[in-house]
Amino acid sequence: SKPFNMLEKAKIFKGANDNDLNVLIDVIIEKALTKDGEKMFNMEHKLKFKVKADTDIIARVSSAIMNSEQDIPALKKK
Numbered sequence: 001s002k003p004f005n006m007l008e009k010a011k012i013f014k015g016a017n018d019n020d021l022n023v024l025i026d027v028i029i030e031k032a033l034t035k036d037g038e039k040m041f042n043m044e045h046k047l048k049f050k051v052k053a054d055t056d057i058i059a060r061v062s063s064a065i066m067n068s069e070q071d072i073p074a075l076k077k078k
Helices: 006-013 021-031 043-052 055-066 072-076
Strands: none
Touching (some): 006 021
């Protein structure tokens, strides 16, 4: 993944609640890249993440992408 810029962060965290797992899914969809630098997922995958993916794995992957151990409220303040 590539680092977030301010516009990307604003887009993802807009309207998010402190415990909103949708934000974590959005992080993965927006920033997960293949080895070739292509996006791995798109918005069509969001429902599959919600229905089939383990929430702990979603949290772990999105945290790795954000390169942060901070929680959502701390990230929203940045």
